[in-house]
Amino acid sequence: MNRSITSGVVSVVSAKLVVLVVTTLSTPLLYRFLGASAFGEYAFLLSVFAIYMIFVSSGITDGVRKFLAEDRGEANWSEHVVGFYFRLAVLLAAVGALVLVLATRFGLVARAFGAELAPYFYVLAVLVISAQFRDYARKTLMGFGLERYSEPLKILDKLGFVAIAIPLTYAGVGVVGALAGHLVASLLVTVAGLALVHRRISLSCVFSRPPNRFPRRKMLTFNSLNIALVFLLMSLYHIDIVMLQRFSESSAVGNYRAALTLAEFLWFVPLAIQTVFVHSTSELWSQNRHREISKLASRTTRYTFLLTAVMAVGLAALADVAVPIYFGEEAVPAIEPLLLLLPGALGFALARPILAVSQGNGALRYPILATGSAAVINVVLNVALIPRYGMHGAAVATSVGYGSMFVFHCWTARLVGFDPLADARLGRVALATAFAAVPIVALSTAIANPWVALALVPPIGFVVFLGFALLVGALDPAEPFEVLASFPDPIGTKADAIHRRLEGVGRDGSARDWVQSLLVLAGLSLLVSGLALGVLGPDLQYVLS
Structure with a gap:
């Protein structure tokens, strides 16, 4: 892959930041429109669906991006990988949806989760198919190193969900409205994602048969082991929700x-x-x-x-x-x-x-x-x-x-x-965290107005923590700028220049000692200010409120 790992992380982080903002704004609305009980049912259904999709999707998505990324010189390797996993995705999606419909039709779902939740599983059966190809398309693009395309699709997925789910739940449609948001959004991403994959490699490759030396057994073994891994991983996410639904x-x-x-x-x-x-x-x-x-x-x-x-x-x-x-x-x-x-x-x-x-x-x-x-x-x-x-x-x-x-x-x-x-440097990071916690907690306690606290504590707390991290050696002064140097210009160029200057300071012993002394004084002042806030907090609350 002719790209840096950092650029891939930056693409993913940028998209996740947008998704985080949208999620941050939409989740409390969804909670309020559904109410605590219906929101609990919705969370339970998504947990069950996520566990079920492990067996339908996880081997496909992780397999296609892993094997596409491998540096192999075999002829038409990418075409064979894309076609192999597309055919497998079709088969597993069809079987997965059919099993869910039959389990609901013959009462297995009602006996396991309650009759009131059973009708939702028909919607989930349709979502199995759309979610399968949504994830296949995105992970195929990632396997090609095209995070600049795969990550905007994640934003499209979230925006599509919000555009459908929020109005429907506000109108009183309830859990079905929220699930409909997921269904419509995944269909949009599927269409756009497969179109982007087709621009890179023609999807006609799904009809071509790979040669006998194609490592089908290795891929299927990886898929099986990956399903086991993802199942265990997802159980950590969802077993508490599923069990809590039964006992609370x-x-x-x-x-x-x-x-x-x-x-x-x-x-x-x-x-x-x-x-x-x-x-x-x-x-x-x-x-x-x-x-x-x-x-x-x-x-x-x-x-x-x-x-x-x-x-x-x-x-x-x-x-x-x-x-x-x-x-x-x-x-x-x-x-x-x-x-x-x-x-x-x-x-x-x-x-x-x-x-x-x-x-x-x-x-x-x-x-x-x-x-x-x-x-x-x-x-x-x-x-x-x-x-x-x-x-x-x-x-x-x-x-x-x-x-x-x-x-x-x-x-x-x-x-x-x-x-x-x-x-x-686990010990140093833990030490920096312990030192920084004192002024951060003290400041949040001293501020009575909740909106002022939300506005002031995060940025001040970050600066305080960064100071302690540099003080104890958990972070070298040049390292943040080394990371930022990989960002697009103008950030990258400016950060690289600062990084080079700081590396020069680090090689100068006297300069380094001066910087460390300054950091020690700053750290002591932060600790003292944190303790002072803890003692004077009640008196400061009136001022800060």
């Missing part, structure tokens, strides 16, 4: 889903990195560039820890302010589950890029072992805690399951052949 009221499921929605904001950048790393590192593995893979993985782990740690601290500090404003007063019970979910969500964020690098290797036995161990812990704890503690028990169980992912995947990464902790 729908309103509790809705509030718990609201807490999960906020906790999953921590995965914004890690998800983008994971999306790109599967096919990008596949190329590195095919060239046996193990040292470069370890360097990439460990630095990514450190950057992910830095970014998600400050987000977690800020979200925890503002939880009692953000939840009522975002979802409404009805969602206040979601605050405590959110706080319980944050530590695990942070651990899961760290595990995502590591998992993607392991997937790029293609040897999925060890990632399956790691994810399976975390999934077992998650299921056992959910079974033990949900019946007694409800959504609080689900939050604790899920947080532990999420957090264990990082531990298990660090262990199996070395078995795969790379070290994700070589330059992770």
Whole structure:
């Protein structure tokens, strides 16, 4: 692939930022228009659908982008891969939709989930087909390294959903209206995505038969193992929702889903990195560039820890302010589950890029072992805690399951052949997080006006955290500009110039000592100001409100 991994990440992050903004604006509207109970039913249906689609789609989507990205010199390799996975996608989509219709028609769905939810599964059966080709088209474009096309399709998917679902739910159509939004949006993306794929490679290749040496068995083996991996991974996302629906009221499921929605904001950048790393590192593995893979993985782990740690601290500090404003007063019970979910969500964020690098290797036995161990812990704890503690028990169980992912995947990464902790500096990042938490929490406590808190705490908290990260050595002064140098101009050129100057400062011992002394003074002043805010908070509340 004639592109940098960074450019792929930038494309994905840019699209995810737009999707995040749209989701941030639309989710509270959906929650209000449906109500807590109907929103809980909707969240439950999407969880069941996501688990079901693992067996229909996951082997297709990850397989096509992995094998398209491999650096092979075989004739018509791309055409054969695209055609092979398209035919497989048609077969699995047809079978998946038919099974869902028959299960609903003969009462299996009603016995498993309740008669009131059964009619929705006819809509889900149609969604199986449209979602299959939506994801196939997007992941095929990613396999070609065309994130500049695949990611705008994700934006189209989200905008299409909002344009249909919000008016229908506002009009009182309910859960069917929300599901109709997903159906229409996925159809739009399918048409646009397949048209873009056809521009790169003619879809007539679906009718051509690949040669006997085409590695069908290897692909099908990867698909089977990937289905197992994704099933275990998705169980971490959805088993709590499914179990909570059986042991609690729908309103509790809705509030718990609201807490999960906020906790999953921590995965914004890690998800983008994971999306790109599967096919990008596949190329590195095919060239046996193990040292470069370890360097990439460990630095990514450190950057992910830095970014998600400050987000977690800020979200925890503002939880009692953000939840009522975002979802409404009805969602206040979601605050405590959110706080319980944050530590695990942070651990899961760290595990995502590591998992993607392991997937790029293609040897999925060890990632399956790691994810399976975390999934077992998650299921056992959910079974033990949900019946007694409800959504609080689900939050604790899920947080532990999420957090264990990082531990298990660090262990199996070395078995795969790379070290994700070589330059992770976990201790220094944790120290910077602990130092920064004092002024961030103190500031959020001191500000009585919720809107002022939401406006001031995030930017000030980020600057405070960045200062402590530089102070303790979790981040080198030149590194942020090294990342920004890969951005398009004019950002890239200016950042590269700053990066070169800072590298010169780093090689100058006296200059480096001066910078470190300045950072120490800044860090001490931030700690003192944080403690002062904690003590003087009640007096400052009047001023800041």
